[in-house]
Amino acid sequence: MTGKDNFLQEAYDDDVVKMFLLATIGWGLVAFIVGLLAALQMAHWGFNFNLEWLTFGRVRPLHTNAAIFAFAGNAIFAGVYHSSQRLLKARMFSDLLSRIHFWGWQLIIVLAAVTLLAGYSIGKEYAELEWPIDLLITLVWVVFAVNFFGTLFKRRERHMYVAIWFYIATILTVAVLHIVNSLEIPVSLFKSYPVWAGMQDALVQWWYGHNAVAFFLTTPFLGLMYYYIPKVANRPVYSYRLSIIHFWALVFIYIWAGPHHLLYTALPDWAQTLGMIFSLMLWAPSWGGMINGLLTLRGSWHLVRTEPVLKFLVAAVTFYGMSTFEGPLLSIKSVSALAHYTDWIIAHVHGGALGWNGFMAVGMIYYLVPKLWNTNLYSRRMADWHFWIGFSGIIIYYAAMWAAGITQGLMWRAVTAEGQLMYPDFVETVMRIVPMYWFRVLGGSLFIAGYVIMLVNIYKTIKGAPATAPKEMVRAPAAQSHGVEKGHRKLEGLATVFSVLVVISVLVGSIIEIYPTLNIHKYVEPNSVVQPYTPLQLAGRDIYIREGCYVCHSQMIRKISWDVQRFGPASTIAESMYDRPFQWGSKRTGPDLARVGSKYPNLWHYRHMMNPRDIVQKSLMPNYGWLEHKKTDFAILRKKVSVMKMLGVPYDQETAANADRLAEEEAKAIAEDIAANGGPQNLQSKEIVALIAYLQSLGKRGGE
């Protein structure tokens, strides 16, 4: 193919783009419907259907993982594969790798859906998948990276356009985040413990969690914005200099912001401060991206009225602006004190997920499907309807969750003139916002209704497309030097140097924040002694994780007076120092459990788990009837305790060797107590007893 003038001609691989697009569309529907189910479960507990694999604690991780990794993930890949080939003037490096990437990723999604509903979970948000799937993700991501960088190195466009910078940052940083956060020691095929513990695990998790938002939901979508908005509007990007500044500022600063998820917790103050001040520094660079996207349309605003694709893209960028203003706002310590653990955070993430990621993806779908199938969109009017219905849905969702979050946050902190909590019953603060949960159901339904209109529109478009379409060809000479270049322009020609600089930028903040916490003992009061969990408590803890209790219950009493008044003395670093994973939580749909141990009798817990409404009339919590029937796996406890021992938890040899027998003895005592007080007989082999043992240990193992 290469002629004497070094010209090369080849077709773009658009088949893989089509595959990723269709996967985006399909998984999007799944993610949204699972989200709607979760929303219904919050409005009425009956939507948990008393089925273990459909309770909120398992549905919510499926929803978040599907929305992030299945819907947004496939959208990113579609956009990256489509735009990179054109921006680099080269077909993807390897068709085989493209296919492995596609099918590997879909396999991961299917495995995730099955294992999450089955209760296999590490218990770390947005990283719940167990170790074999973590390995598979790593492998597929490496395939993607090799394919992308292979294309980058054979490019016939000397300078990398700004979209490519964002893709580079995405691929490299997500690899670092995923690997470090997923370091875990397997216990069995589907169970592992993180190497990180307690406060250290919290920091690593939110370093990962926040940067999943930054480098999975922000930087790749900014790349898409930089490619598709100028394309659709047929105008150059507003400012080249702005794109340089905001790219490097985002890449360097974002990575520091994770601790803003942990304000007022037991995390050391210095890390909290770094999280807050770097989040504030993010506001302007984020808006730099928004300004660059929106002002690209200067002089072409009339197109927004007539072009459905631009409607979605412009609304998406505007939502990005809102989210990136709200993010720094929520990172201010006193605002976080009000908003943390409430639905305000849920409002915030859905403004980003539905508005920014959802509408960017949808805009891209409306743009790419007619283009790739060589036809016209079936109906622009339907696309307009989709826009307005979906947009109304997001606004209703957002407003409902703001109202819910701020209402509940204010109720939690309200005190009477006598200095007592005005609403000491937690459930009272939940009941007040249930109407808002119904509004959320309405908002989500509208968003889905709009999406279904798109499904029909896209189906009709593809159905009406000609059977064969000419392939879009690249015909370009090899990239050539343009003589002496300086500064950033020069860097844009040096893919390797550029990539190394990106890695250095993200490692600086990561190392400065994580390194000091590697020695967690440094932060623990020297004379505070914490008992490791007994083998039975450990078994119960793994049930707690399996049922996803952490998605509704925190175990972190913040250093805030109304938290202390409601739940007891503030949590310490020592108390969770053996917790793998940490279970500090991020949302309180139910009360904090850090000091629930010994607060209620064993029989209370039994009755409460079987039907929470027997104890707390208005409770939203699902019933956990199966815990009364399923048997505790005592046999695996020796292995579990040895892995914990290996990770540095001070179990003695005796406990490790007899873990199963010790657990059975402890279970017998609890079961007898339940029976003696009028509960059912012979529960000692059942999971409910292990769970009760764990709950009764919370806040009772020393370290206050």
Next chain:
Amino acid sequence: MKSKHPSLGTNTTALVTFFAAIIFAFIYWIHFHTGGGGLSTTEELKSDLAAIEASKPASQKGAETEVDLNALLSDANALNQGQAVYAARCAACHGQNGEGQIGPNLTDNFWIHGGGQIADVVQVVRTGVTAKGMPAWDTMISGSEINSVSAYIVSLKGSNPANAKAAEGTEVK
């Protein structure tokens, strides 16, 4: 792509905001972490809790005598309030009529903690018996609610409800 010839302009407002945030970051760090006088989260909590404690009136600190409390037994308003508190807080463990369930029977003459005086009940309600699963209610309900629910409980004595739990503790004649 048209973007080969982009504008070189930058948005000044965004830049000014960026630099302002960086300057703020330094000031904030210095204030809180290099002896600038900012309170640590632990110190802040301590001072907030002290302020709340100082604002509590005497009725929250358990200053009543048995004489004051006994007057509640003939105070219909107090007993109604006590009954409402009982239904909301106590019935889940002690039964709708005080017959006992997870917690002990409250209607017989046997007492596990104290001698069955209202002040004894107030003490148990206020501080709880955490080892046995009885929560401390002093952060949950007001001082007057604790007094009236305790009076209500004492008023149940001898009511002989159905399904009464067997007596526990020491008999008080």
